[in-house]
Amino acid sequence: MSEGILQINELNGWYKKGSNVLSGLSLELQKNEIVGLIGLNGAGKTTLIKILSGLLDSYNADIISFDKKPVTFRDGKFKTMRYTVFSEDSSFGYFTFREYLSYVFSAYGKKLPDVTELVKGFHFEEYENKLLKDLSMGNRRKVNLITAFALKTPLLLLDEPVNGLDFQSTEFLYSLISGYKEYGTLLFSSHVLESITLTSDRVMVLENGNISHVFTGDEITAESVRKVLRLDNVI
Numbered sequence: 001m002s003e004g005i006l007q008i009n010e011l012n013g014w015y016k017k018g019s020n021v022l023s024g025l026s027l028e029l030q031k032n033e034i035v036g037l038i039g040l041n042g043a044g045k046t047t048l049i050k051i052l053s054g055l056l057d058s059y060n061a062d063i064i065s066f067d068k069k070p071v072t073f074r075d076g077k078f079k080t081m082r083y084t085v086f087s088e089d090s091s092f093g094y095f096t097f098r099e100y101l102s103y104v105f106s107a108y109g110k111k112l113p114d115v116t117e118l119v120k121g122f123h124f125e126e127y128e129n130k131l132l133k134d135l136s137m138g139n140r141r142k143v144n145l146i147t148a149f150a151l152k153t154p155l156l157l158l159d160e161p162v163n164g165l166d167f168q169s170t171e172f173l174y175s176l177i178s179g180y181k182e183y184g185t186l187l188f189s190s191h192v193l194e195s196i197t198l199t200s201d202r203v204m205v206l207e208n209g210n211i212s213h214v215f216t217g218d219e220i221t222a223e224s225v226r227k228v229l230r231l232d233n234v235i
Contacts (some may be wrong), residue, residue: 005031005185009063013044013051013209021047021205022059023209029155030180035188036196038225039206046087048206049159052187053084066155080108083153085144087160093133096125097143100132104147107180118146121172138164149176156180158188162195174199193222205229 006029008189013022021044039045050056054074064071071078083104092100105112119125120133121140132140141164148156158177162170177199180186190196203220205213206229213228215221 003031004028005062005067007065008061010091011048011051011059011061013047013056013059015047015056015058017074017185019046019059021209022051025092027204027211029185029187032153032183033185034177034181034199035185035187036140036200036203037187038191038193038196038203038229039189040229041191043206044209045206046159047088049084049157049187049189052157053082053086054079081153082155082157083108083148083151083160084157085141085148085161087163088222089144091132092133095132096130097128097132097146099141101147104151108151108153110151113150115146118149121176122146122169123166124224136164138166138169142169145173151178152183154184156184156186158186160190161188162190162192170195174200193225196220196225197233216233 007132008028009026011025012020015022019216025048037048041129047056051059052073057074066074066078075093092103095103102112114170119128122145124139124142124146127135127139134141135143135225141161144224145161148158152208165173177186183203200220201216203215203225204211205225207229215224
């Protein structure tokens with residue numbers, strides 16, 4: 001029987017008071033599962049991940065619990081349980097990859113691991129000692145993805161992780177996402193239907209600030225998601 005790790009009931013989130021982006025959203029993530037979040041532009045995917053990551057404090061909810069204990073998204077202990085790869089991130093521009101990696105592991109109180117296989121898998125070898133500000137969007141994304149999959153937090157959040165990646169790195173990322181349930185729970189948003197259907201144990205469809213449909217197992221097909229989103233073409 002599955003065991004819940006994150007429970008949220010009746011979450012509302014906004015940028016401007018009175019204009020909710022998320023309205024009464026409820027979800028539960030199970031331990032050691034991969035959950036894909038898909039929706040059209042403006043559905044609230046990035047807003048949800050920003051709230052879960054503690055970047056947006058304009059929200060309220062009836063229940064927020066992590067591992068069956070009440071939390072807020074900015075609780076110090078909860079912060080060490082999650083790591084987020086954002087769709088856009090220009091922070092730490094004057095760090096190299098190695099400096100950034102050391103900084104993150106120190107902040108999380110963890111021993112720095114050997115990331116050779118992750119670096120090779122993302123074809124990042126020649127960029128390890130370059131400043132982050134000098135990297136392309138795709139290579140900047142690889143910095144955060146390598147860090148994320150090396151860190152192995154109980155909850156990993158990815159916002160549009162495929163953006164900017166080359167074909168080989170995308171295939172490598174799919175294998176990492178699929179295998180993450182060995183370490184914890186992974187929630188990721190994407191507008192790329194393939195990334196969702198190939199890797200997820202569950203797929204949540206976000207529409208108008210709420211979860212409109214949830215697919216599991218054999219229900220997870222491109223056709224079923226397209227039908228819910230009323231699309232004739234590939235997302």
